[in-house]
Amino acid sequence: MAKRDRLSGNEAVAIALRQINPDVFPAFPITPSTEIPQYFASFAADGLVDTEFIPVESEHSSMSAAIGASAAGARSLTATSSCGLAYMWEELYIAASNRLPLALALVNRALSGPININCDHSDSMGARDAGWIQVYAENNQEAYDNMVQAYRISEHKDVRLPIMICQDGFITSHAVENIELLEDSDVKNFVGEYEPENYLLNPECPMAVGPYSVTDYYMEAKRNQAEGMKHVPQVVLDVAKEFQAISGREYGLFESYRMEDAKRAVVMIGSAAGTAKDAIDRLREQGEKVGLIKIRLFRPFPAEEIAEALKNVEAVAIMDRAEGYTNHGGPLGADVMAALFRAKSTAHAINIVYGLGGRDVRVEDMEKVFADLKQIIDDNDAGETYRYMGIRE
Amino acid sequence: MSNHTEIRWHGRGGQGAKTAALLLADVAFQTGKYVQGFPEYGPERMGAPITAYNRISDTVIRVHSNIYDPQYVVVVDESLLETVDVTSGLKEDGAILINTERPKEEIIPHLKGYKGKVYTIDAKKVSLASIGRYFPNTPLLAAIVKVAKIMDEETFLKEMRASFHHKFASKPEVIEGNMKALEMALKEVQ
Numbered sequence: 001m002a003k004r005d006r007l008s009g010n011e012a013v014a015i016a017l018r019q020i021n022p023d024v025f026p027a028f029p030i031t032p033s034t035e036i037p038q039y040f041a042s043f044a045a046d047g048l049v050d051t052e053f054i055p056v057e058s059e060h061s062s063m064s065a066a067i068g069a070s071a072a073g074a075r076s077l078t079a080t081s082s083c084g085l086a087y088m089w090e091e092l093y094i095a096a097s098n099r100l101p102l103a104l105a106l107v108n109r110a111l112s113g114p115i116n117i118n119c120d121h122s123d124s125m126g127a128r129d130a131g132w133i134q135v136y137a138e139n140n141q142e143a144y145d146n147m148v149q150a151y152r153i154s155e156h157k158d159v160r161l162p163i164m165i166c167q168d169g170f171i172t173s174h175a176v177e178n179i180e181l182l183e184d185s186d187v188k189n190f191v192g193e194y195e196p197e198n199y200l201l202n203p204e205c206p207m208a209v210g211p212y213s214v215t216d217y218y219m220e221a222k223r224n225q226a227e228g229m230k231h232v233p234q235v236v237l238d239v240a241k242e243f244q245a246i247s248g249r250e251y252g253l254f255e256s257y258r259m260e261d262a263k264r265a266v267v268m269i270g271s272a273a274g275t276a277k278d279a280i281d282r283l284r285e286q287g288e289k290v291g292l293i294k295i296r297l298f299r300p301f302p303a304e305e306i307a308e309a310l311k312n313v314e315a316v317a318i319m320d321r322a323e324g325y326t327n328h329g330g331p332l333g334a335d336v337m338a339a340l341f342r343a344k345s346t347a348h349a350i351n352i353v354y355g356l357g358g359r360d361v362r363v364e365d366m367e368k369v370f371a372d373l374k375q376i377i378d379d380n381d382a383g384e385t386y387r388y389m390g391i392r393e
Numbered sequence: 394m395s396n397h398t399e400i401r402w403h404g405r406g407g408q409g410a411k412t413a414a415l416l417l418a419d420v421a422f423q424t425g426k427y428v429q430g431f432p433e434y435g436p437e438r439m440g441a442p443i444t445a446y447n448r449i450s451d452t453v454i455r456v457h458s459n460i461y462d463p464q465y466v467v468v469v470d471e472s473l474l475e476t477v478d479v480t481s482g483l484k485e486d487g488a489i490l491i492n493t494e495r496p497k498e499e500i501i502p503h504l505k506g507y508k509g510k511v512y513t514i515d516a517k518k519v520s521l522a523s524i525g526r527y528f529p530n531t532p533l534l535a536a537i538v539k540v541a542k543i544m545d546e547e548t549f550l551k552e553m554r555a556s557f558h559h560k561f562a563s564k565p566e567v568i569e570g571n572m573k574a575l576e577m578a579l580k581e582v583q
Contacts (some may be wrong), residue, residue, distance in 0.1 A: 176431065
C-alpha cells in the first residue's frame with residue numbers, strides 16, 4: 001500500500017535512500033550540501049539503516065570515498081549541490097571511467113558568481129560530459145521515484161555507470177508538497193541486493209581499479225564508456241516499466257504533455273515544466289494547440305525520440321536553465337537542435353535562457369513563450385533564435 | 394480552480410514565517426487537500442525580510458512559481474509595512490492579517506489604500522502569555538487558519554497537537570504552551 005504524505009524534495013530523497021539502505025554514504029555535512037545527508041545522518045544515528053555514513057571534509061573527498069567504496073564492491077553514493085559539485089569535478093570522471101555504478105543525489109543550484117544560492121541547472125549542465133547518467137525531476141514525487149529507480153539503471157550489467165539524480169534547488173528541494181511513498185519492503189525488493197561482478201575486496205579475483213592508461217588503451221576505455229551509455233535508454237525504459245508495476249506511476253525518457261496534435265511546443269527540464277503545464281491547459285481551453293516535452297533523461301540524450309515527438313510541430317522553444325556561452329544558446333538547445341537537424345526537421349526552433357539564479361517562472365511567462373512561437377509561425381521567421389526570458393535589458 | 398487558496402507570508406529571518414508556512418501546509422494536508430509550502434530565500438541572515446508561500450487546493454498543484462496575487466497575506470513583523478509592499482497583488486475579496494499591538498485604525502493608513510478586510514492580532518502578547526517567549530509564528534498560524542477558513546477550529550487543534558507531538562518529540566514540555574498559544578490566538582484575532 002502506498003502511503004500519502006507531504007514532504008520536501010530533500011526529505012523525499014532521503015526517505016528513498018533510507019528505503020534503499022545503501023552500504024556507504026560519504027558526504028560533506030554543511031553548505032553547499034543539502035538537507036539530504038542531514039536527514040540521512042539522523043536515520044543512520046537512529047539505527048534505521050545499516051549504512052556507513054562518513055562525514056568528510058570536502059566534496060572532493062566525499063566523491064573520492066564513494067568511488068573507493070564502490071570499487072571495493074559496496075553500493076555507495078554521495079549528495080551535494082552547486083559549488084559542491086564543482087569541487088568534485090575531477091572525481092566525476094574517475095567514477096565514470098572506472099564504470100562504477102554509484103549514485104549522486106544532486107540539488108540543482110547556481111554556481112557562483114555572482115554569489116547566489118538559488119535554482120538553476122548550471123552545476124549539473126557543466127558536468128554533462130563527465131560520463132554520468134543524468135535524470136531530472138519536476139517535483140518531489142519524481143525526485144523520489146527517480147532515486148528509487150537509480151541503482152537498477154546504473155548497476156545494470158549492460159550499463160555500469162554512475163547516475164546523477166537531480167532536482168531543482170529550493171523550488172522542489174525545500175517545498176513541502178503532497179507525495180505518495182512506497183512501502184519499505186516494496187522498495188527493498190525492487191532495488192534488490194547489489195552483487196558486483198568485479199570488485200577490489202574479492203580475494204578470488206585480484207584486480208586493479210583506476211591504473212594509469214597509456215595512449216594505447218585510453219581511447220578504448222572511453223569507447224567502452226560510450227558503449228555502456230548506449231544501453232542506458234532501453235534499461236531506463238525497462239526499469240520504468242517494472243517501477244510502474246509497483247507504483248502505478250509511468251515514466252519514460254521524457255514526458256510528452258498534450259503533444260498529440262500540438263503545433264507549438266516547449267522543451268524544458270525541471271520544476272518550471274509544471275508551471276508550463278498550467279499555461280498549456282489555459283491555452284488549450286482557448287483552442288490553441290500547444291504542448292510540452294519535459295526531459296527526464298538528459299545523459300545520454302534521447303535525440304531520435306525527441307525529434308520524433310516534435311515531428312509535427314511548426315515551432316519549438318527549447319528552454320535552458322543554464323548558459324552555454326556559445327553565443328547561440330544553452331546545452332539543451334544545442335542537443336535538441338542537433339536532433340532536429342539530423343531528423344531533417346523544418347520546424348522553427350528558438351533557444352531561450354531562463355530562470356538563472358532562481359529567477360521566477362510564472363504561468364504568464366510561459367504563455368508569452370507560446371505567444372512568441374505563434375508570432376514566429378505567422379511571420380514564417382524565427383527571428384532571434386537565442387533569447388532571454390524575463391530579463392531587464 | 395473552484396477551491397484554491399493562496400497565502401503569502403512576510404516576515405524577517407528568524408521569526409519562523411517559513412516554519413509557519415510549512416506547518417500550515419502540514420495541517421491542511423491532514424484535511425485531504427493538495428498543498429504547497431515553500432520559502433523564498435534572500436540573503437541568509439537574521440532580520441532580513443523573507444517571504445514564504447502556501448497553496449492549498451482541492452486539485453493537484455503543478456505550478457512552481459511564487460505567489461503574486463494572493464487571497465491572503467500574513468505580516469509577521471509590522472515594521473515591514475514601511476519597507477515591503479505587503480498588499481501587492483492582494484485580492485480585495487481576500488484579507489490581510491497583521492501582527493501588531495496597535496489598533497486596526499492605526500494600521501489601515503499604512504496599507505496603501507487596500508480595500509479588503511484587515512485583521513490584527515497581538516502575537517507578542519499571546520506568545521508571552523502562553524509559551525513564555527516571543528514566537529510570533531504559532532499565534533499567526535492559528536489566526537490565518539481562522540481568517541482564511543482553512544478548517545474548523547476543533548480539527549485544527551487536534552491536528553496541531555499531533556503535529557507538535559511529532560515536531561517536539563525531543564522536548565515535549567513545550568507542547569502545552571504552543572497549544573495554549575493556538576487556542577488564545579483563535580480568540581484574540583480581530
